[in-house]
Amino acid sequence: xxxxxxxxxxxxxxxxxxxxxxxxxxxxxxxxxxxxxxxxxxxxxxxxxxxxxxxxxxxxxxxxxxxxxxxxxxxxxxxxxxxxxxxxxxxxxxxxxxxxxxxxxxxxxxxxxxxxxxxxxxxxxxxxxxxxxxxx
Numbered sequence: 001x002x003x004x005x006x007x008x009x010x011x012x013x014x015x016x017x018x019x020x021x022x023x024x025x026x027x028x029x030x031x032x033x034x035x036x037x038x039x040x041x042x043x044x045x046x047x048x049x050x051x052x053x054x055x056x057x058x059x060x061x062x063x064x065x066x067x068x069x070x071x072x073x074x075x076x077x078x079x080x081x082x083x084x085x086x087x088x089x090x091x092x093x094x095x096x097x098x099x100x101x102x103x104x105x106x107x108x109x110x111x112x113x114x115x116x117x118x119x120x121x122x123x124x125x126x127x128x129x130x131x132x133x134x135x136x
Contacts, residue, residue: 019053
């Protein structure tokens with residue numbers, strides 16, 4: 001059994017590619033000359049994939065993960081449809097409630113003053129030309 005060229009070699013299986021990548025990234029931490037390159041430290045996050053090395057040991061888990069990965073394109077269609085439906089309801093909500101809660105957060109008719117800065121919290125609302133406009 002070879003490493004990459006034999007019929008049943010280690011790198012013929014794609015799950016072993018992942019395993020080899022995780023081991024290779026882990027070995028890069030032991031090279032002291034690479035400590036000066038901070039961009040290579042991002043590869044340390046690949047250590048999160050270490051538990052996936054057990055997929056090769058459990059064939060039922062491997063079949064389950066493979067079926068999950070094969071279902072991703074179908075889930076992309078569902079996600080696109082969900083995005084479309086939610087955007088339609090978002091547009092309807094914006095048009096239905098347009099400005100219904102404008103200035104509903106405060107209990108006073110005028111903007112409050114900030115006690116620390118002694119300035120109005122919303123000076124543009126009180127000094128603009130639209131200050132006489134009441135939406136209700």
